[in-house]
Amino acid sequence: xxxxxxxxxxxxxxxxxxxxxxxxxxxxxxxxxxxxxxxxxxxxxxxxxxxxxxxxxxxxxxxxxxxxxxxxxxxxxxxxxxxxxxxxxxxxxxxxxxxxxxxxxxxxxxxxxxxxxxxxxxxxxxxxxxxxxxxxxxxxxxxxxxxxxxxxxxxxxxxxxxxxxxxxxxxxxxxxxxxxxxxxxxxxxxxxxxxxxxxxxxxxxxxxxxxxxxxxxxxxxxxxxxxxxxxxxxxxxxxxxxxxxxxxxxxxxxxxxxxxxxxxxxxxxxxxxx
Amino acid sequence: xxxxxxxxxxxxxxxxxxxxxxxxxxxxxxxxxxxxxxxxxxxxxxxxxxxxxxxxxxxxxxxxxxxxxxxxxxxxxxxxxxxxxxxxxxxxxxxxxxxxxxxxxxxxxxxxxxxxxxxxxxxxxxxxxxxxxxxxxxxxxxxxxxxxxxxxxxxxxxxxxxxxxxxxxxxxxxxxx
Numbered sequence: 139x140x141x142x143x144x145x146x147x148x149x150x151x152x153x154x155x156x157x158x159x160x161x162x163x164x165x166x167x168x169x170x171x172x173x174x175x176x177x178x179x180x181x182x183x184x185x186x187x188x189x190x191x192x193x194x195x196x197x198x199x200x201x202x203x204x205x206x207x208x209x210x211x212x213x214x215x216x217x218x219x220x221x222x223x224x225x226x227x228x229x230x231x232x233x234x235x236x237x238x239x240x241x242x243x244x245x246x247x248x249x250x251x252x253x254x255x256x257x258x259x260x261x262x263x264x265x266x267x268x269x270x271x272x273x274x275x276x277x278x279x280x281x282x283x284x285x286x287x288x289x290x291x292x293x294x295x296x297x298x299x300x301x302x303x304x305x306x307x308x309x310x311x312x313x314x315x316x317x318x319x320x321x322x323x324x325x326x327x328x329x330x331x332x333x334x335x336x337x338x339x340x341x342x343x344x345x346x347x348x349x350x351x352x353x354x355x356x357x358x359x360x361x362x363x364x365x366x367x368x369x370x371x372x373x374x375x376x377x378x379x380x381x382x383x384x385x386x387x388x389x390x391x392x393x394x395x396x397x398x399x400x401x402x403x404x405x406x407x408x409x410x411x412x
Numbered sequence: 413x414x415x416x417x418x419x420x421x422x423x424x425x426x427x428x429x430x431x432x433x434x435x436x437x438x439x440x441x442x443x444x445x446x447x448x449x450x451x452x453x454x455x456x457x458x459x460x461x462x463x464x465x466x467x468x469x470x471x472x473x474x475x476x477x478x479x480x481x482x483x484x485x486x487x488x489x490x491x492x493x494x495x496x497x498x499x500x501x502x503x504x505x506x507x508x509x510x511x512x513x514x515x516x517x518x519x520x521x522x523x524x525x526x527x528x529x530x531x532x533x534x535x536x537x538x539x540x541x542x543x544x545x546x547x548x549x550x551x552x553x554x555x556x557x558x559x560x561x562x563x564x565x566x567x568x569x570x571x572x573x574x575x576x577x578x579x580x581x582x583x584x585x586x587x588x589x
Binding site (some may be wrong): 145146155156163167182186187193195199210288295 | 421424426439441442444447455456462477482485486489558569571575
């Protein structure tokens, strides 16, 4: 498990604010026992919360204190030393006579059987406990995965919102007419009012490690680099830097990390804004 | 007094221990309540009931679920939220903001015990807008994180990470002041 990302998820803060469900709470308690870093973080957070409250607080009035203690008065238990009760001197000791013998033997046998059973069930318990721990681990892995999926979902959801709410123009960039990759195609989605640019890679060859694809917005002031393109992520939206004005978009191959000005010999695709 | 002794003393209904608890924590616990319930008289009434509840329910406190203070603070916070949402207060229409709180602190500092009002202000003002918003709603208005998420259309994950970021800023400031 990635302890740091668990700590930074914000779950521990919610735990302390009493806002988790019973199951999530158990999980935090369990992890705190197993991972000292998590326990440490909980301790630090509690220190902070107390210090913050204490520093920002004003003491309640003296009247409230008096009222509270008078309400509690009847609850306080006065410490009295209990009188020792004497053992009566004439207590009788019953001697164990022969009539008890068979019962004593029977009791011993029962005790031996019970011990055997206890060992047997102790073993079973151990086994179940291990299974339970394994299940808890599985569950935490699943919770992590779910968290990741949720974050991806949130991201897609906000992209979709933008697509629906915005006024996006589609600019198709093609490789026809250039020597690099004839069948390359990348779509630019551009909301001129919000200045937002997304791209979706349709077809683009993979590059070796020392090169990157770089997107250019070509406007009145010449080409401006607005981000690197991930050729591996096909048909998903990649957000690029903001553009207010452009007559065309183009992608070139540049040394890793991108360049200040485009290498025109390595122009891959170009699309004009209609 | 160690926390273990303190808890044992409270469970034994010992008067001295209860007084110690009061002296050590009443200011912080009252802060938790009075930033949600702005009216001082009502806040004191809530504090009275919450403190009595704490001493009566001490047997329900479980060490594994956090420090004693955290447990007590949650009782106070919940009592304050219950009061705030009861008709009694909602009719008066008061809402708390961080600015009210800081301003309120300053105006009280003459009559109440001395407080480093400037420090408090700094403590809160270092937060950025997002964090300030989160602290305001969760600490001062008693919202849960899911209520903030629903009402203001902020993804739950984002609320969580902002809660964390805000508390991290407070942590840094608390250590500095």
